[in-house]
Amino acid sequence: MKTFCIRSLFFASLTLLLIACSKEKKERISMPTTDLSKVSLIPKPLKTIPTNSAFALDQFTAIYTSKDATGFEEVGTFLADKLKDKINLTIPVNTEGANTVERVIYINQSDSTDLALPESYQLYINQDSIIINSNTAEGAFRGIQTLRQLVPIESNDTLALQKIWPIPSGKIIDNPNFAYRGSMLDVARHFFSVDDVKKYIDLLSYYKINVLHLHLSDDQGWRIEIKSWPKLTAIGGSTEVGGESGGFYTQEDYKEIVRYAYERYMTIIPEIDMPGHTNAASVSYPFLNGNGKTPKLYEGMRVGFSTFDTHKDTVYSFIDDVVREISAITPGPYFHVGGDESHVTKKKDYIYFINKVEKIVQKHGKRMIGWDEVAIADIDSTSISQWWASEENAKKAVDKGMQIIVSPAKKAYLDMEYDTLSKFGLHWAAYIPVDTAYIWTPEEYGIPMENILGVEAPLWSETISNIDELEYLAFPRIIGYSELSWSIKENRNWDDYKVRLADQAPFLDRMDVKYYPSALIDWKKSDFTYETIK
């Protein structure tokens, strides 16, 4: 009995000591004073209210996600994986038991009316908890991108020794200005592998871009397997600009891209460009062009010389098969039919063609998107026009009640050279240095706000043939386009943005992104010249 008492006394005091120690441990973490509004977030959130203390992210942190809320647990796991990659910290993800751990990141489904849009989220950062509130997993996903950007790669010295990463405290209320925030990748002029596309998707999603438009066919190549027309890829996919061997996605490859994008709440939009830009299709199946001749594979960079025969029924049954097969493996609501630069198609044939193709796209359950020329056809208001060149066509689309994707070549084409020293790119529309890419407003081109679906930055690939070259043209300009489409006009300011952009360099370096260098370094070092890094 006596031994028992002594033993219990011993254990009781040990427990008390442990509690005291753990309390002391908690108190001993002295966190730096922070300013949430000074962190280099891109895109800039709608509202940021700092409270000057900090959350200590460390090994005693756990992620909790709402139970039975579709997709929330996956969002939590995605965050944990990205934190593991970034700071090598393993954080558990649970749906129950949050009160037993010291520090909690809650990813919480909330039906608050403040979270009106599917992508709206609120982020509360306190000393012992971080709470992400959103209505949908999509909103939570956008919220965790903000949180990822708040985690410092190196924490300050004493904290680093204790393996603690301070997250500035405060509140962020955020939602997108435009629902459609996109980039286009031309995989037809040069082919890019599934892994290349996945890397691009992952980088885009970090900046809350939610659409990747894949330009899957052009004069120089057909890049997606169509089971009912196998020569499209066997012949049409065999080369690319410059005559290298090209390539194509099997339907399984394409599904893998779609799945990877879907996990990042990104929609894939397939484009089959027609009736122009169709040489590769006509080489594979010569009946398509209607002039009785089998064209040669084309490896140059000209545009506007090919057309489908717009009068033949067999051409429309071919298109029906293509749209059907691709639509069946595309969960998103859109199908892009190109429609640009059909210089050798007569105007009335072009209109007839677009009218018919719109019906085919609708029959397969998708909304048609076309480059701005399609607005001259008799299309209905559910179709979408992608304005790239002609303001007159953009106006026609508005008159038809269509929604517009804003992609003016002079401002938003990622394949335009930065300046005369650019290693890749073209300059037929303009030189687009990093500031020019950012300093414009999609809202101010005379297109009513209610007609603007969003902004997309197309990357044509005549001059780029691998992921490094792709990244050189896309980064850092695409980061600016993400802010142009997510953040409201009042929150966009070049002087403020350029500092935030320069602070992206550690992330881009860690992801091994071969961004155009001067753009990021220029503003940090006054003695910088382009020649020093070339």
Ligand code: NAG
């Ligand atoms: C345009 C063409 C495109 C080409 C690009 C190069 C559109 C809609 N059409 O002439 O096929 O790759 O310029 O910048 O942009």
